[in-house]
Amino acid sequence: MSNKRHTFSCIDGHTCGNPVRVVVDGAPALRGDTMSLKRQDFISRFDWIRQSLMYEPRGHDLMSGSLLYPPMRDDCDLGLIFIETSGCLPMCGHGVIGTVSIAIEGGFANPMRDGELRLDTPAGLVAAAYQLDGPHVESVRIENVPSYVHEADLVLDLPEFGELKCDIVYGGNFYAIIDPQPGCRALDSLSVSDIKRLSPIVREQVNSLRNVVHPLDATIKGVSHVMWTGDATQSGADGRNAVFYGSSAIDRSPCGTGTSARMAQLVSRGELHVGDTFVHESIIGSMFKGEVLAEMLLGNFSAIRTAITGWARVTGHNTIVVDDRDPYRHGFQVI
Numbered sequence: 001m002s003n004k005r006h007t008f009s010c011i012d013g014h015t016c017g018n019p020v021r022v023v024v025d026g027a028p029a030l031r032g033d034t035m036s037l038k039r040q041d042f043i044s045r046f047d048w049i050r051q052s053l054m055y056e057p058r059g060h061d062l063m064s065g066s067l068l069y070p071p072m073r074d075d076c077d078l079g080l081i082f083i084e085t086s087g088c089l090p091m092c093g094h095g096v097i098g099t100v101s102i103a104i105e106g107g108f109a110n111p112m113r114d115g116e117l118r119l120d121t122p123a124g125l126v127a128a129a130y131q132l133d134g135p136h137v138e139s140v141r142i143e144n145v146p147s148y149v150h151e152a153d154l155v156l157d158l159p160e161f162g163e164l165k166c167d168i169v170y171g172g173n174f175y176a177i178i179d180p181q182p183g184c185r186a187l188d189s190l191s192v193s194d195i196k197r198l199s200p201i202v203r204e205q206v207n208s209l210r211n212v213v214h215p216l217d218a219t220i221k222g223v224s225h226v227m228w229t230g231d232a233t234q235s236g237a238d239g240r241n242a243v244f245y246g247s248s249a250i251d252r253s254p255c256g257t258g259t260s261a262r263m264a265q266l267v268s269r270g271e272l273h274v275g276d277t278f279v280h281e282s283i284i285g286s287m288f289k290g291e292v293l294a295e296m297l298l299g300n301f302s303a304i305r306t307a308i309t310g311w312a313r314v315t316g317h318n319t320i321v322v323d324d325r326d327p328y329r330h331g332f333q334v335i
Helices: 035-045 047-054 093-106 192-209 256-268
Strands: 005-015 018-025 064-069 078-084 116-121 124-133 136-143 147-158 162-170 174-178 223-230 239-245 277-281 287-298 301-310 312-323
Touching: 005 047, 005 093, 018 047, 018 093, 035 047, 035 064, 035 078, 047 064, 047 078, 047 312, 064 093, 078 093, 093 116, 093 124, 093 136, 093 256, 093 301, 093 312, 147 192, 147 256, 162 192, 162 256, 174 192, 174 256, 192 223, 192 239, 223 256, 239 256, 256 277, 256 287, 256 301
Parallel strands: 018 064, 078 116, 174 223, 239 277
Antiparallel strands: 005 018, 005 312, 064 078, 116 124, 124 136, 136 301, 147 162, 147 301, 162 174, 223 239, 277 287, 287 301
């Protein structure tokens, strides 16, 4: 065994309660002429970095983050690869908000336009407008990739509930969304332990029943997140959610791509329209403001363009070492 030590310089923060770890030095060189191809190369050759930085003992079940790269598109300022305990995602809304805040405050990006950072992500172009208060980023508004309903009213068979309907919706990642319905009040009737126990069953059933693939990018496939919806508890919020991802994580933020997916679902039902806003509340009470910007086509699917506004704060700077002698160099999870 070699005695090599791999070093990663990171800035940690959180977006409305959910962690963001931005790797500002130590990211590996990747093959490919698009960020989507670079994501595939990262998954193929460097997933150990994700595991080392996200899993215990250097991370935890909720950890997520990003690696900074030069953009592959001429119209972008920065390229991003997203990592979290659930995998290497094509897009991460709370991750973008946190990364933009960290990159601007730390001087790791040189925007072509003041107040806007254009990001080259594996899912496509994401434009982020940021508001400064002195040296600090107070808020970030991102214009997300197109969101759409892939399938509505898929019937599942869940323990304790029997038949239950869910919608498969894309907002940068694929979600199974479960709303209150006869026999199940969804989020309003579930404990945290219930959500952690039932969500993997939902995800497994959906992926066994349907081969879910993005209409324009076949590398984006499979339902990775489960959203349970319910009534808002905070003044000014329009709805509340709990988003399950990975093996046991529940998003502490309202979830950026999840908020886009939720708005796409509501637009498809006629409950939201272009120009409307939707304030989404998280399981801890933090909020994102969503906006329906436009309707469009994505392949053969009706889709929408959305914007999400939230905030992030830096919590620390650290240098993480992965030592080849360490038996837990690639991390572990206790499920």
